Amino acid sequence: MTDSAPKAGPSKPRLGYIGLGNMGAPMATRLLDWPGGLAVCDARAEALEPFTSAGASGASTPADVAAQARIISVTVLDDAQVREVVGGPHGILSTAQPGTVVAIHSTISDTTAVELAGICRQRGVLLVDAPISGGAGGAAQGRLAVMIGGSDEAFEAVREPFGSWAELVVHAGDVGAGTRMKLARNLLHFVSFTATTEAARLAEAAGLDLRTLGKVVRHTDAITGGAGAIMLRDTTAPVSEDDPWFSILRHVRNLGEKDLALAIDLGDRLDLDLPLAHLALAGLGAGLGVENDREDRLAEPSPASTASTTREHA
The missing domain is CATH 1.10.1040.10 (N-(1-d-carboxylethyl)-l-norvaline Dehydrogenase; domain 2)
Structure with missing residues (x-):
């Protein structure tokens, strides 16, 4: 077990959070009470203020976060931003200590996750792809699902802190598996949305009230489990x-x-x-x-x- 694994009492590792947008901000908010402390970073200075006012330390770059934290969450826009945050001139790898765990919550390519994990490994840093499901509402309620791709060691390190903002924490497999699980989950999600538009067209053509149909769908899916009921x-x-x-x-x-x-x-x-x-x-x-x-x-x-x-x- 590395130094990055959660420990009992006040010696829990310091956490870092990079990217305080619609998803990152409510997730990071639930880490403010983490016993080991929290460092936050965002390109917008105004995004930091609520966190620094609540006791978190602000950081101007990902490198500054990595100089303080041993488990670092990253929630940015896309593959290019993830690459910059991890390996850029002011990125995490420029200051991260061996044993640091970097978790990518952004939905990126699984090949990017595998590639970056290999680069991190050369520095003694563990990277996990840890995409999330549940949307902004789930983030605000602390009810997200997080699908983690990485080693057993890395999973054990992040399981407890991630439980602060996720209701379901699963180990999907090796690096890349978390992203592949998220893509399969979202395939179902958006194919279902497309099917929903087809059902709405049928209902509309039949002279039915679409809002009422929506109420029925949400009501019965909550009972039956929807598409997930057969999985x-x-x-x-x-x-x-x-x-x-x-x-x-x-x-x-x-x-x-x-x-x-x-x-x-x-x-x-x-x-x-x-x-x-x-x-x-x-x-x-x-x-x-x-x-x-x-x-x-x-x-x-x-x-x-x-x-x-x-x-x-x-």
Whole structure:
């Protein structure tokens, strides 16, 4: 265990925070009471004032932060800014002591994280990619999730201080894994947003109130868990029939195919194209690992025929 690991009592390491924007400021605020103390840095002098007034030490450059702190969080805009903060002329590596842990909370390329970790390692510094999920609201409430890519040693060093602003702290794997997990999480997020716009167009074409639909979606997702409710298996491989998940996921598939087919049918009657709904219908079973087999297809009506039958008997 290096000197950067959290220790009991007053000997906890001094923390540093670089980047006090919409996300960084509320995260750093929750570190003001950290027993080892806090050093902060931001390009805007006015961003430092609330922290220095509350007892944190202000720093003019990342190098000044690294001269004081043993665990340093970085929340800046993009890969270029991260590179400058870590390795620039006034960057962290110009003054960091061996054993210092640098955590990059910005969402950057996983290849950038791996590259910078290698450069840091040559100086005896540990770098972790530690992107966050939960938005500004989660930061303000201290309820973020942080996905950490790095060594076991580095993870143990940051777990306790990160728990000051994160409700969920996970070790995703080696350096780069945190960013890859964040990208997979955000893929779901923004594909879901695109699907939401398609659902809104269907609702609008059907003469429904979109705000009311939004209330229903938020209400039921809070109960069911939304898309995350099916992310409980440790593999995406096809599910064998003797697996306890088989009947559950087949039920999800059957309901999903029925409802997607009905939504597509409604869109057809409203002369509205729903491309994501068609993609979802085509790929749902295989994606769940319970693609329709021959017996399923013989025993159950197809989604198209279900929609047709429903329309004929409506």
